[in-house]
Amino acid sequence: MEIIESARPVYVVLVSLLAVILIGISGKYPNLRELWTMLAALLKFGLVVSMLPTILAGKVIEFHVTRILPGLDIAFRVDSLGMVLALTASFLWIITSIYTIGYMRSLKEHAQTRFFMCFAIAMSAAMGVAFSANVFTLFVFYEMITVSTFALVAHEETPEAIKGARKYLVYLLGTSVFFFLPAIFLTYHYAGTLDFASHGILAGKASYTIISIIFVLYIAGIAKAGMMPFHSWLPAAMVAPTPVSALLHAVAVVKVGVFTVLRIVLFVFGVDLLQKIGLGVFLSYFASFTIIAASILALKQDNLKLRLAYSTVSQLSYIILGVALLTPSGITSSIIHITIHAFSKITLFFVAGAIFVATQKKYISQMNGIGRRMPFTMAAFTVGVLSMIAVPPFGGFVSKWYLLLGAVEANMLPILVVIVASTLLNAAYFLPIVYAAFFKDPPADEVQGVHEAPLMIVVPLVITALGTLALFIWPSLLLNLAKMVVTLVM
């Protein structure tokens, strides 16, 4: 594999950090401030895309920033797996920025400068995670996301928001310090290095018992992946303004979580090692449990955002389940589901925000007939829902197809049952919303006629809805990247 030395990944991270400063000093001029956000988002996406040809050509970009201690380096490494996350996150940041501006202005939110600053930091950190060359760098950016998004979750500063934010922080920081960090420490001690390698770094370095302990520590430590029992920070974080829920809790934060699991599983332990010990099976049953349990919990939620949150918990475990199968199709499904779920879920969150902006409604029970009032919005919602349920011709179908293939390859019939059951559950908690929106009569006292949210809100959600369609029709880029990862690690 050819390695290219280039500081470009650093620029990707720095772009939005630079934007943070610019946003900070131009806080008094909202238009200028938003210009910085948009410019940074576009520039960042451009930089990521500019690295794409190199990666597709089978090369790897590396850059060593600094050595903190012997064995602890801050270093970047761009490969196909990181590219998937980086592309998805940086593209959706552009869309979300537009949406956020519309949302925040419509609601006349307070402390918008702080909001945009923290947002930009979180995006930098997400890029950092995607491009980390070793566990330590990854961990640092992982924590950076936690801290910066904490301020976003607590944005409203109401007692409720603060309570949610506190839970958010305690869960994420607590698990990472007490499970993730010791796991890193043990990895360092046994492997002597923390650099990711395509077949893992732990094989043959320690006894199976110790490797299993490290594995469990990692899985428990990466709470951002939303695995039960460390999932409840995610519903708690739904007190945040909707753009935060949309980008961070459908894309940046949770996807960073599952991405980290993927990285650790594939590049620290390696497929062979996990197969030998049988830890993949353990993980897949664990993920299956989360899938089903979270879906059942989602059924009971009336708050739309909460239902989406539980759906996210369930969907994240699809990604983990895919990689836990340790088969080519399973891993492929994991990787592409990162992007596909991001597009679908962000659409749904955008819609929830749009409804709130237009009607101040938060609860599903209030949404009868809302499709007549907000036809575009609810059409997009329907697209998102169908993609989540994995109905063709939407992206969700592709990833679930690969997941099913993976389960078959792994000879794990129970998993097939889980997937089918969860699909039914998905339908059960999403379709009633669609039905109510379009086929139930709105309350009599409501104004009739079309009354959409502002354009800056509606356009982004339509774009992302179209995106899920596009991912079904042209999945080749995504599948190529995923296949590169598979050939690398298998």
Add this chain to the structure above:
Amino acid sequence: MIDVAIPLFLVVCGIAVLLMKDLMSSIMIFSVYSLMMAIEWVRLNAVDVAITEAAVGAGISTVLFMIILSRTKSVDESKKSVNILALLVAVGVAAILLYGTLDLPNLRNSNIAPNTHITPYYLENSYEETGQLNVVAAILASYRGYDTLGETTVVATAGLCLILLLRGRNSKQSTKDTQKDRVTNLNKLSVDDAGVKLSEMNPTGADKDKDIIKKTVTKFLIPFIQLFGLYVIVHGELGPGGGFQGGVILGVSVIVYSLVFGLKESQKRMSIKTKDLLVSSGVLIYGGIGVIALFFGGNYLQYNVLLPDPKFASTLGIMGIEIGVGITVAAVMITLFYETVRLVDND
């Protein structure tokens, strides 16, 4: 025989000091203890140490204890129960020490390491190199002159700490009930002049007639005490004596003066500000001589570069620093007295 008796007596005094209920007697015994210690040191031929101990231990600290005692309670009111923990710790320490002495070399033996390793060099070369006949003074002021600078600084530090703690408005945040305590306590101390207060403690009393005699005698004596102090300071190079001892004597002369004539009278002779200046100037002279040596191309405190004749230069330098030490020590001794007494005046 006396070499056995004196230490035994020391032990007796040491234990008695702690058993006395009345603090005044305790201090008196402690003063005797110090004197015995000084005698023991004369027996051990440590004349310089003996002089210092007599002046400091038996003299200054006794006076100091008495001043403080006159400001506080003079009875130890605590219950005399045995503190088991303290006893255990003390016995443990004693046990380790005893264990350590098992293979310590015998004392008074000329072959032990301290007498064979570094000291012979001092005894052989001190006169040639420093111009001092008194090897103690040579080491003190020259070979280990830097230690002595530190030591002088310790004295100055103590003086400055005292001033820091005792001067100013002394406003502590205290609760109401203690305010009440304070008032009652202060009423007990009817003070207008520390001299009077201290003389009250004297059983002979402050009789007016005797007062005149006392004053005359003091006036007559003080110049002699001071002359003696100066002599001790400067004499250090030839025989026992030096800045510390002389400084203490000088300081005592001023203290005696204020005891007899009162603080106000004494402060006319030496104001607080002058005294503060003196506390510093001693260290300044000492440290300054060191700095001058730098300009003459020597190391810090290397006196022998100051003049063409190294021996004479060294003698001169040592005399300079002894004077510095003397000034600081004297000034701090006076500070001890002035400041503690002043504190009560401020109330």
Add this chain to the structure above:
Amino acid sequence: MIKHLPALLIVIPLLTAIITHLIGRINWVLSWYAVTIATFISFVISLSLLQTVLVQGRISYWMGGWEPPWGIEYAIDYLNVFVLIIVSFMAFAGAIYSRNNINVEIDDDRKPFFYSVYLLFVTGLMGMVITGDIFNIYVFLEITSLSGYALVALGKKRQALVAGFNYLVMGTVGATFFLLGIGYLYLMTGTLNIADLAARLPEFYQTKAIFTAFAFIVVGLSIKLAVFPLGFWLPNAYTYAPSTVSAVMAATGSKVAAYALIRVMFTVFTLNFFAETPFNFQYILLIFAVAAILVGSIMALAQTDIKKMLAFSSMGQIGYIVLGISLMSVTGMIGSLVVLLNDALMKGALFFAVGAVVYRTGLTSIENFRGLGKKMPWSMAAFTIAGLSMTGVPLTVGFVSKWYLAVASIESGMWWLVPIILLSSLLTAIYFWRIIDSIWLKPAPGEESLEQGHDYHRTPVKANDAPLSMLIPTFTIAVLCIVFGVFAYAPVSLAEKAAVILLK
């Protein structure tokens, strides 16, 4: 003059301290200038000494021109320079900080003397570090101790007096033990020079007298260092002292005591001594270290006064230092030395930030920190950074310390230490999080009513942070907590050089 820099490092602040109170008669601000400039010069000299040591190795400066062991020698290697830089920098920062801070804590007519004593305290510390003569350490130890007692007793509350007195009694006992230990060493070897001692000691390693000497010196210094059962003077002393004093003392005092301990254990005595002596000192120290770490953390958790909490947390950090020492490996020693630097920075920033709160509100209860984030955003940001660092968040200095100690523990085959380090981190995280949470997330006392009204867009509380002269040092040190967390390689490589020499 360049070759006299070692002497000037001590002489300049010493003589400045002596005249500081005199020039303060004109205006106390002049005293402040004197102290600030003197500490700054010391800092610069320390840096230039670092340069010299890096280029030419150990510096030996003969006081009075007398050759050691007959005269007193300054012996400067990596270890001294490392500690000197910490001490002089923190003293300088403390001096700047005190400019406004002492207005509320010390009366005007005491200020010139305060500065004199403050500078003497610092000089004493630096004098202890730079010297190569063991008795000279004692002399300077006394300078610094005496000034320390007075500075503690200066606190506004009357408990400060009791704290100062207890500190004095314990400190004097410790210093006297140290002196007694030196006496035993001298009686056996006939020398006081550290290098000479190291050369002459090996033949006596197995004697009972040397064992006693070692025991007394270590116990004496441990009292000064406030190692767990011997350190009960520390919490009250740090709690009731004026803010500047607490900060500087926490940042420098215990560090220098730790330096002295390391120097005695590994330069005067050596690893061979521990190998030959019949007692297993390593385990004894280890037990005390672990006890200190746990007791410090648990006691800190139980406090309601923030300064006392920080004081107990210092006790825990001292446990870390001793832990690293007792592992007796290069990595462990690096860990200890890194803790020296890191705790100086973290404790400095924390006490400074608390001092800012005292300056504005006069209170030190943890309760009082509610909602302070809006009133004093910068001070509290510094507090938060340093607090996170204490818990060991990566890219802060606290992480580096704990990482090294954990690596060293495993290297030495002491697995069981890692969970202890982790547990203490957990406790630290709890007690700091509790405060950080109140600072940023709880309403200020008296503003709860506003919260219940769901008043989303109320006007923000007016920020009333400490004056710049306090903010700048506080924030600079807090930022350094991150800088040395990211560029940890610089201090670590220096510490490694020092450790290799110590343990060769």
Add this chain to the structure above:
Amino acid sequence: MIELLAKYNYWIVIILLTTGLYGVMARQNLIKKIIALNVFQTAVLLFYVSMSKIKGGTAPIVMHGQEHIYDNPLPQVLMLTAIVVGISTTAVALTIVMHIYREYGTIEEDRILEMNKHND
């Protein structure tokens, strides 16, 4: 006699030191504590000065032309320093005690601690 003297002073030192240490820890009266501290410190002085004496030696003041055995001057020098340190510490300690009395109205440690407990 000589044999006895050879280690006699060590024992005296130990007794004095232990007495002083016990007093420092066990006595509640602050002034008593300070006196005990002084006893404790002087014990160490005695230890040093005892080692300076050599059998048949004279005080270390050089007399030319004669062959003398001189006592060791170095411990004496060190103890001059220690005495001065001792008095300095005592002075500061007594000052603090005086303040404590002004603030608390007592110099008994147990009562002071009691008062602190109530007022905290």
